[in-house]
Amino acid sequence: MHSPALAVAPATRELDAALRHKIDQKTKPLGALGRLEALALQIGRVQGTLTPTLTKPHIVVLAGDHGAAKAGISAYPQEVTWQMVENFLAGGAAINVFARTNGIGLTIVDAGVAHDFGVREGLVDAKVPPAASNQSGCASDEADYRRRVVSRGGTASYLEGAAMTAAQRDTAMAKGAGIVRKLAADGCTAIGFGEMGIGNTASASLITHCLTELPLAACIGRGTGLDDAGLVRKQALLEQALAAWPGRNDRPLDVLARYGGFEIAMMAGAMLAAAQAKMLVLVDGFICGAAALVAARIAPDFLDYAVFCHASAEAGHRAQLAALDASPLVSLDLRLGEGTGAALAWPLVRAACAFLNEMASFESAGVSEKI
Amino acid sequence: MHSPALAVAPATRELDAALRHKIDQKTKPLGALGRLEALALQIGRVQGTLTPTLTKPHIVVLAGDHGAAKAGISAYPQEVTWQMVENFLAGGAAINVFARTNGIGLTIVDAGVAHDFGVREGLVDAKVPPAASNQSGCASDEADYRRRVVSRGGTASYLEGAAMTAAQRDTAMAKGAGIVRKLAADGCTAIGFGEMGIGNTASASLITHCLTELPLAACIGRGTGLDDAGLVRKQALLEQALAAWPGRNDRPLDVLARYGGFEIAMMAGAMLAAAQAKMLVLVDGFICGAAALVAARIAPDFLDYAVFCHASAEAGHRAQLAALDASPLVSLDLRLGEGTGAALAWPLVRAACAFLNEMASFESAGVSEKI
Numbered sequence: 001m002h003s004p005a006l007a008v009a010p011a012t013r014e015l016d017a018a019l020r021h022k023i024d025q026k027t028k029p030l031g032a033l034g035r036l037e038a039l040a041l042q043i044g045r046v047q048g049t050l051t052p053t054l055t056k057p058h059i060v061v062l063a064g065d066h067g068a069a070k071a072g073i074s075a076y077p078q079e080v081t082w083q084m085v086e087n088f089l090a091g092g093a094a095i096n097v098f099a100r101t102n103g104i105g106l107t108i109v110d111a112g113v114a115h116d117f118g119v120r121e122g123l124v125d126a127k128v129p130p131a132a133s134n135q136s137g138c139a140s141d142e143a144d145y146r147r148r149v150v151s152r153g154g155t156a157s158y159l160e161g162a163a164m165t166a167a168q169r170d171t172a173m174a175k176g177a178g179i180v181r182k183l184a185a186d187g188c189t190a191i192g193f194g195e196m197g198i199g200n201t202a203s204a205s206l207i208t209h210c211l212t213e214l215p216l217a218a219c220i221g222r223g224t225g226l227d228d229a230g231l232v233r234k235q236a237l238l239e240q241a242l243a244a245w246p247g248r249n250d251r252p253l254d255v256l257a258r259y260g261g262f263e264i265a266m267m268a269g270a271m272l273a274a275a276q277a278k279m280l281v282l283v284d285g286f287i288c289g290a291a292a293l294v295a296a297r298i299a300p301d302f303l304d305y306a307v308f309c310h311a312s313a314e315a316g317h318r319a320q321l322a323a324l325d326a327s328p329l330v331s332l333d334l335r336l337g338e339g340t341g342a343a344l345a346w347p348l349v350r351a352a353c354a355f356l357n358e359m360a361s362f363e364s365a366g367v368s369e370k371i
Numbered sequence: 372m373h374s375p376a377l378a379v380a381p382a383t384r385e386l387d388a389a390l391r392h393k394i395d396q397k398t399k400p401l402g403a404l405g406r407l408e409a410l411a412l413q414i415g416r417v418q419g420t421l422t423p424t425l426t427k428p429h430i431v432v433l434a435g436d437h438g439a440a441k442a443g444i445s446a447y448p449q450e451v452t453w454q455m456v457e458n459f460l461a462g463g464a465a466i467n468v469f470a471r472t473n474g475i476g477l478t479i480v481d482a483g484v485a486h487d488f489g490v491r492e493g494l495v496d497a498k499v500p501p502a503a504s505n506q507s508g509c510a511s512d513e514a515d516y517r518r519r520v521v522s523r524g525g526t527a528s529y530l531e532g533a534a535m536t537a538a539q540r541d542t543a544m545a546k547g548a549g550i551v552r553k554l555a556a557d558g559c560t561a562i563g564f565g566e567m568g569i570g571n572t573a574s575a576s577l578i579t580h581c582l583t584e585l586p587l588a589a590c591i592g593r594g595t596g597l598d599d600a601g602l603v604r605k606q607a608l609l610e611q612a613l614a615a616w617p618g619r620n621d622r623p624l625d626v627l628a629r630y631g632g633f634e635i636a637m638m639a640g641a642m643l644a645a646a647q648a649k650m651l652v653l654v655d656g657f658i659c660g661a662a663a664l665v666a667a668r669i670a671p672d673f674l675d676y677a678v679f680c681h682a683s684a685e686a687g688h689r690a691q692l693a694a695l696d697a698s699p700l701v702s703l704d705l706r707l708g709e710g711t712g713a714a715l716a717w718p719l720v721r722a723a724c725a726f727l728n729e730m731a732s733f734e735s736a737g738v739s740e741k742i
Binding site for chain 2: 026027028029030031032033034035036075076077079080083084086087090092093094096097098100101102224225313329330331332333334335336340344347348350351354355358359360364365366367368369370371
């Protein structure tokens with residue numbers, strides 16, 4: 001049993017019959033809106049009403065660095081993490097464009113980037129501080145941790161020990177929850193997440209492997225563009241990372257501390273808080289999927305609130321989705337992250353809610369029903 | 372060789388290298404925007420520029436009745452066609468909701484509905500008149516035609532002869548082209564089409580069968596919801612329709628006159644005119660796909676301008692798409708028509724154009740490239 005702070009109540013089923021009736025009476029053949037009908041039902045359940053409204057949609061992009069990135073698990077150098085944060089702040093990244101185009105608010109968060117941004121307009125500083133000396137649990141002690149930390153932020157390398165201490169993980173999750181609660185208080189009822197962190201595809205692979213029945217090889221892909229040799233090296237490194245965890249288990253919080261990035265831990269906490277606040281949670285690709293997997297293993301009813309937005313081109317994502325019994329809305333061969341899949345799928349979610357509220361019924365429109 | 376009026380010039384390839392370079396220099400891993408990258412390239416080709424803009428997106432919904440509908444090829448009575456047109460005019464149908472939600476203009480056209488709407492605000496009267504006595508070609512003569520026409524509009528039944536005369540087909544195509552040219556003159560550069568017509572799934576099946584190598588059975592589906600018995604009856608009726616065409620051929624204009632609805636013929640003419648006007652053409656589901664198939668068989672370069680928006684749940688649509696070598700953007704199990712799939716996919720098209728114009732490059736954003 002996890003902390004009550006992480007508990008999620010299921011979305012209500014009390015209105016299911018009424019929602020289905022309302023959907024079926026719309027001027028269209030039965031079931032003719034396909035996936036959007038299931039989505040409308042889900043939105044009605046989440047909000048517990050026949051007339052749900054999705055207000056102030058927002059995407060939170062969490063950035064963090066990974067100690068293991070220096071070992072060569074990515075096609076890009078680690079400094080791309082902070083450089084891309086600068087790009088987010090300047091409005092030039094894909095997620096900026098898609099959020100703008102689709103009317104979605106955007107928040108950029110430093111969850112633990114190995115870079116000193118200073119105080120910056122538009123950047124939420126949620127950097128997870130170094131481990132406190134009295135921390136305990138699955139991770140190593142402070143002296144060991146400090147020895148392994150190689151930069152001004154980011155996790156330690158899981159090739160040598162836990163990526164973060166239990167206290168850091170809890171801090172990251174709490175900070176994520178805090179960001180979400182603030183947005184909820186501001187009227188946001190649909191929230192998506194994105195991430196930036198060189199090396200975080202590897203982190204997501206390890207988490208997915210540990211929390212599912214999937215073999216490691218099925219969870220590994222080329223990330224942002226590894227070549228064949230890079231892929232072989234990545235697999236060897238991740239096998240080493242698994243071998244380096246003697247007390248290995250499949251408890252989601254332990255797995256998160258061992259292999260997570262701060263951005264993934266913060267996102268898992270944020271997702272659970274969003275479900276607690278009865279928000280609809282837009283899940284992006286493979287890395288956000290790993291955070292959703294952690295959230296679902298902690299609180300299975302979290303999935304009532306989750307909309308899986310896109311199937312990415314990353315090998316392992318489809319397997320991860322199958323383990324979550326999830327069918328994403330779109331499949332556009334994206335492999336970018338940043339929340340771009342969530343931003344692109346948002347208009348479909350909005351459309352599902354709109355047809356439920358705005359379409360005429362056979363009766364109101366005077367249209368004949370099926371013979 | 373078809374009439375020069377139906378000719379379509381290919382979209383330019385002159386800027387391909389420059390467009391690809393521009394896409395590849397955006398701050399994202401190479402190819403990471405997947406399908407949207409191919410779409411951005413297509414939009415650049417269609418407009419012949421590195422900075423395309425998609426202005427005044429519009430969907431034209433064409434409604435028409437089918438003489439064969441009375442034989443029992445649909446789950447709905449024929450009067451649903453005009454009742455749904457009323458629903459469109461009142462703003463209560465799915466296409467109204469989705470067009471509104473996604474910022475798309477909407478035009479409703481009476482292409483030949485078996486109903487007298489009178490003069491109506493918001494309804495374009497493009498009803499195809501009865502056949503003139505001096506028409507010739509593949510269709511039967513006027514007396515025969517009049518004998519078979521059973522209503523105040525709509526086609527004759529293809530179970531007994533041609534659905535329309537060659538002159539009517541040409542009129543329908545010309546009217547469709549006229550509607551498109553008016554929208555183009557008004558500044559529209561992206562146009563989608565939708566349809567409404569009880570029985571038109573059957574019409575699309577026959578057209579698809581005649582213009583591809585596909586067996587009839589592979590082209591037939593449940594339409595708006597036929598049960599098993601209905602499906603068997605529909606297949607028998609369509610086999611009868613094929614048997615009733617002794618001079619059967621695979622010339623697109625002949626097939627269109629024989630089995631088309633007026634809304635399908637009007638749409639085929641409209642699609643060709645849109646490509647001629649260098650507009651991007653958003654193709655909806657199975658029935659619009661049949662019109663696109665006719666257009667592509669008349670002018671193969673039409674496909675340079677076509678964006679296939681969604682794969683519908685209608686059996687036969689995937690086969691039709693494969694015959695067109697088309698991979699739709701989304702697959703949401705829709706089987707509604709009205710242009711809803713085009714309206715729902717539009718934000719993806721808009722996003723593809725936006726990233727090409729608005730994203731920063733590695734150089735402009737100061738982001739490191741791949742190692």
